[in-house]
Amino acid sequence: MTLTNHDTDRPAAEASLPALRITDAWKSFGHVAALRGVSLTVRGGEVLALVGDNGAGKSTLVKVLSGVYPVDSGEIAVAGVPLEKADPRLARARGISTVFQDLAVVETLDIAANVFLGQPLRRFGILADRKKMIAQSAEILRSLKVRVPSVRVAAGELSGGQRQGVAIARAVRQDTPIILMDEPTAALGVRETAQVGEIIRSLREQGKAVILVCHDLEFIFAHADRIQVLRLGQVQGVRDVSATTRSEIVSLITGATARDEDLEATN
């Protein structure tokens, strides 16, 4: 299948290999086929939104990309190099970091400890290099324009948007070229949603490939470059944000507009 790519205003993104390419991924759970031949590409400096109704296969795709589920068939390639197996650590090592919906923030630890959770900086092998972690996490939050009083306050004292910022900072710290965000605005208010939007914009400016799984069409139209609609485990259609409308996306989600592939087949 072909992925339309009308991006002419961003030569940098155009020139590079796709940061991530999924080719014809199939995944079943018993008799339920969650993914039926899903393909996807995303380039550096591009924000791809994944939308779809419940049961469309979004969550499965997130878990496949983050290395939690293996695919039955199909290929996931990062910068052209296929991942040989499903393993969260391998996925991270190859360049995909995931911001999970539940954020995985430890409320009792301070921001710096949360940003470096599980991958602390060391001194003499075993000691925590707090000075460096504090300085670097402050640096990252500043670059993401996340406003917090100090990186030494406990994450439990933060607002939802600030916590989202900390979770994203952890992904950014790993400096992977691909960042996958699962419902980053689900629990947020208007102001905090705007803050996350700002973070996504700055990631895009840094040349990261961002995959955004999201329900909020308004947010998607404000921050994504392309929208890929999933329906019943298949790709219903891929649209450039600049060349589509909300009603077209909604009718793709509901199935009122036929699949692109079906149309091509009948033409």
Place this chain on the structure above:
Amino acid sequence: MSASQEQNTVPHGVTSSVGIVDVDLAELDVPLLKRLVMSPSFALSVAIGLFVIFGLTQSAQFANAQSWINILRDATLIAIPAAFACIVLVSGGLDLSVGSVLVAGAMTAAATSSAGLGAGTAFLAGTLVGAGVGLINGFFVNFAKIPPIIVTLGSLFAVRAAVVASTGGNPIGPLPADFTFWGQGVVFGIPVVIILGLVVVVIAHLVLSQTNYGWSIRALGGNLNAARSAGIAVRKISISVYVLSGAAAAFTGAVLAARLGSGSPTFGQGYELQVIAAAVIGGTSIYGAIGSVPGAALGALLLSVLSNGLVLLRVDPTWQNFVIGLVLVAAAGLDVFRRGQMFRVSAKRTAASRKATS
């Protein structure tokens, strides 16, 4: 979609005047002095100080150096296991088996020592038995998924029964001098017991506060799922914490046997409660994630000062536990209050940042 408008949506004058954006993010905005005064260790030091001042006005015994050596020696024997009870609590666990593991360590060390194998071997053997019980505790908590309170309550019963059965209920002693030195000896005028206690407490403190292992322990107690998905080996760490706690309790038992010159299967009955009380009085949260080893050591000191002090003040000994009970509940209440405060601070901050950015 174009992202070319690089405009900051926040008016500059407003934010910088409130200082939310312009603060150095690495600086904590709560001053050191305030943090110190707010800490449970500070409240505890004040409480101990007040009690001692009161005691001095009532009894000359309070000024006696020997009284203080006794107080510190008693405190040490609670502080060693309390330091690790604190670490277990911080990891989100609980170890109730301390009293029985202590007697297992004491009897193993006493038996090894009276068999003529030397003090080093005796301490090692005792400590290893405790580590073994800790390993079993940790295994059942992490793999059988049985709540720690039940697992360690089970070993509290089982281990003491095993100790009593295997010794026939008889004490082992008198023990050789090379062994009892570690409980009765004095170096530079300071009892060896106190030096041992200080060393163990300082090491435990450094482990919890300075190492990545310690930070992982705190992550476990704060949010187990988050720790797991961040790639922290949660089972390994949780098991290791029970192993350390068991080893510390058994080591304390060996020290106690050395101090008394013999090991008795009646050692350590109800000890686990004093140990947990010391940790909680020292500011360790029973909800996990929050706690400090020096606090637990100060908690042990308070218990020791109270029980020795009340004797010096000629208070009926039956009232001692009444006072300890009050202090314990007050300390736990303080913990709840502090957690509440944390959220109030948060609400204030959020309001401030709202004002700054809207």
